[in-house]
Structures are given as C-alpha cells and as structure tokens.
Amino acid sequence: MSMYRGAPTHSLWSGLRHFLSHGVITLLAVAIAFSLPGMANYILNEWWPHVERNPNLLLATEIALASVLALLFNLAKIAWDHRQGVRIARLASLMYARNAGAGWWSLRREQALVRQLPAARDAFVLTLTGHDTFVADDSLLRGVIEKAYEIRVMLVNPVGKALRERADSLPPDITVLTLHTEIEATIGYLSGMRKYGKMVKLKFYDEEPFWKLIAIGDYIWVQHCHSGFAVKQQPEFVFGLQHREPRHGLFVPFYMVFLNQWNDARHPEYDFDTNELVYRDASGKETGRAALGVPINGAATPLPSSRGLRAALDSGAALLRRLAPERTAEL
Template sequence: MFQESCFVLRAFLRHAAGSLYHIVIVAMSAGIALLLPAGAGRFLSFWSHVEHDTFSLIAVEMIAAVLLMGCFNSVHRSLRDRALAEAALGAGLVSFFPRRGPQARRRIHALKDEQGTGRSVMVIGSSGAETLMDQVGDLSSVLDKCLEAKILLVNPFNRDARARMQALAHPACTYPAFREEVRQSIALLKRLKAIGKVVKLKLYADAPLVKLVILGDYLWLQHYHADLDSQTMPEYVLQRNRKEHGLYTFYAHYFMQRWESPELPEYDLETDELVFRSRTGQEIRREPVEIGPAPVAAPSAETVRVDAQEAFRLLHAPGPYLPVRGYDLE
C-alpha cells in the first residue's frame, strides 16, 4: 500500500513538474517581450557612452570574446554529448549507477519494482543472497508480483565450486557461508512456489561472470570482479529497442543459451533433487541433495594441540581461578 502511494505521488509530481515547466517558459517569453523595448533603449545609451571610451571598448570586446569562446565550447560539448547519447541509445543503455549510495539504492529499488510488476523475471546470480532473499534487496518485492521466475545460481554441491570457494581463503567468502546463502535463497523460492508462482531454479558450476536481471523489456547488468565486492561495481540498465541490435538482445540471448544448456541441472523445489535432462528435454537421472547447513570441517590434530596448550596456559595464569596441576596434554 505504501509503495503504491509513493508511485502515485511520484507520477503526480512528474506531471506537475511538466506543467510547471511550460508555465515558466510562457512567463519568461512574455517578460522578455515586455522588457525588450526598454532594454534596447538602455543598450543604445550604453553603447553611445562606450564607443567614445577606449578602455570600456576594450573591456567589452574581451568580455564578448570570452562569451563567444564559452558558447562555442558549450556547443561542441553538446554535440559530442548528443553523439554519445545516440550511441548509448543505439546500444540500449538507458541508465547507469556508478555507486550504490542510499539515494541510488532507493532509485534502483523503485525502478526494479516498477519494471518487474506483472512481468517474467530471469536472473543470473551467485548465491542469491543480495538479489533474492534480502528483504531490503533489489528483488524483494518484484518476485512477489512477477508472473514467472527463472533463476540461475552457482551450484554449491559441485566439487569444483566448493574447491574454488575454499581456494579464495577469504573470511567473508567461506564455503559454509556461501552454502547457507544458497540454502536461504532456495527456501525463498520454495515459499514463492507454495503460493502459486511459476518458479524454476537451475544451478551452474563455473565461476560467476555477471549478475544479470531481466525484467520484461529492461535488463540490469553488473559485473562480478574477482578481487572486489560486487556491490561496489557499477550497474547498467539496458532496454530492448525495436531494431533488436542493442546489448539487451545480446545478454538476453546469453541467458537463454545458459538456461537451455543440458549441462545445467534443474533443482526440484519439491523433492530437493537435481534433475539432469538430455538435449531433447527428457529426464535422465535424479540426484538427491542435502540442502541443510554445510557441515563444519573437523579441526586438525595440530589445531587441537594448539588449542589445548592455550587452554592449559590460561588455566595456569594468575587470577581468581585455581590452577590445574599435573594435567598431561600428551
């Protein structure tokens, strides 16, 4: 209800801004027409004084030269910007968000909510944590209003994906945390399917390249960088054009190629199984998966030894506790 009220208010303000713009233009033209005779008389009087004063004449010439240079530079910049704008429109680029500040986040959320209502949603992501399940995320309300959702996420059950996550050796990108994020995304898709939404999920094993969201005639694109957080990367908005030669068509075709690939198993949201199909769509086999939290690896013997020695040192440290004597760590 609040979002609908905000949408109506924004539409009213846009309409009022357009009407106010036309009113201001008419008022300015009328004011110029009324003040033009008096202004012309003042200019002629000023010029009759300037033409007999050498210093004033030189000053006026310098000011006129600076104004002409500024005008020519402005025209040149305007023509260059127009050419760039035409190239961007030809490619389908309609919006660009270089940073994810609070105002940009609100703008992105409003645009995606407006573009995705009653549309088919197609997504390529990593774990879906920041795209699907976050209640203040980009698609938190879009998925509730969409007609159909096709989701591609990284397969957390694949050995290559697990090895890649463990090789990162980053405290914020651990395999258990990643698997938990995927588990929560799957739980959200199960909830959507339970309320009657047409939801399909497929899993891929290679490294994520782009974060891609298709909302009807609009496509949101973000690059996954190996060393940077994806939230710090710029986000582009592409729109489908009539000539079908823009970047929207390219990335939409890329999504469909990935989605229809027989190498990607489909996740059965009802039975928690990976369904493998042939190129003709016939089911080949099913593999049950355990979607629960990832098991925590047992500590090594060296880790246990170090922890035990540290505990023994703390017990013998001076303090309110009685020291423990005669404890053999070996």
C-alpha cells in the same frame, strides 16, 4: 518460451510536470523575443556611446564579452559531448548505470526506475548465490520479483568446482561455507514463494560465473562477476527493450544469454519437494536424479522475510543440510 513485455506507465504528475516545463520554456521564449528590440535600442543608443568615450568601460566590456563567449562555447561543447553520450546510450538501450558505492542520489534514481516498473508475468535471475537479490535486507528488486507469477532462477552449483574456484578468488572472510549458507538461504526463500502460489523453477550451473542478470519486464539488470571481487562491488547497468527496434540495444543479447543458459541440458533442475537435482537430455526427457547435499555445519541462518514469507521460509531453511551419497564433491 514466451517473452512477456509490458508497456511502462506514466503517472498524472509526470504528465503535468512535462506540461508545466514546456509552458515555462514557451513563456521565456516569448519574453526574450519581445525584449530584444528594447535591448538593442538601449545597447546601440545609450550603452555604446558611453563605452566609446570611456576606455576603462570599453576594457571591462571586452573582458565581460570574452568571458560570456568562453562560457557559452564551453557549455556548447559540454552539450555536444552529452548529446553524443545520449546517442550512444540510446543505441545501446542503456536506461541507467551506477558505479559501486554510488551516493544516495544515484540510489534514488534507481528506486524511481523500479517504482515505474509494471507488474511482470515472469522474472529471470542468473546470479551466483542469490543472497543479495532474494535474502538481503537492502535488496532493491526483491519486491518487484515477488510480484511476478513465474520466476526462473539459476545459481552456481553448491557442490561444483566453480563455487570453490569463486570462493578462492574472493577475500579470506568469504569462504565456501559462506557461499553455501547463502545458497541455502536462497533456496529456502524460493521454497517459501512456491507455497504462496508462485511458479518457481531453479537450476544450477557449474561454470565460473561471468554475468549477473535480472530480467524483469522490459528491463534487464547486468553486472559483471569479476574474479576476486564481490558482485555488489561491480558497476550495474540497466538495459531496456526497444519495441520499435528490438535488434537495437543490448537488452536482447543479455536476455538470450539467460535463455541459452536455461535451455542448456547440462544444467540440472532442482526439485523442491524431494531436494534432488533432476537431469534431462536435450529433448527434455529425464535421465536421472541425484540428491543435493552440502556439508554445512552449525545452526540455520535466519532468513529475512518480505510480505509475510517468514513463516513459509522456516520449513525450507535447512534444505541443503542433507548430504548426498552421489554426484557430490567433498569440500
């Protein structure tokens, strides 16, 4: 399995901004250097004689000097702590992090990071139902994933024990039916992408979800699937690949988590054409098939489209409504 990694691009404005910032810093340094003799002459020959003769001015000068020194020492301490934090983040290859419910400024930073991503050949997604990533209107990475040619997705098995356990741990308004509907919408969306020439592969796992992983290019988005909380309520971390030292950082370990899950023969692959789960052995040889069906009642959920996919998604909106006679668990 190849690992395609593109180099990040730098815009003209970004280079110009760095050039201007270095120019301003250089001018300030030159101005301070040339003003030092005049400042020293003023302090020693004019200011200090007045201070010696005026006790109030001397007290004010001492207080001002103490305040400035306290401020400088505090700034130095903050800079040192930040330096340690930057060093730790660099060692972990942490490119971005935000807490759930972060403000608009944090969201803008993440949007800026997403805009800098080059078009990747492949995108790997390990998640629960895929609704927040592929279907939700506020999905941040959907447009980037759509640009990839090969998309590999792993969702929790809709008829497995893990999905029921996950639903039981969430608030009462989120039920098994809710998760089934979200998985159905995700399958419909992925089916529509296949009709647009994308190489889409989907597998299901049947364990309690632990990580949500989205690998695109040199970056991987990580969220912990904490029991009892929705994934979108969890902090989000973005790790980047260090080309010079791939062993450093957490990009490769999380990337390998996805690859190990994907290559696990226990996880069946979904056949979009027949609505069946395809089981294979460790060598990749097909050992059996079973129809995928989920007992969902009610009308199909409308699928939000992106870049003209709505027409293609309509035909795949009810893929899970056919009940399977075998390998299904009654909910």
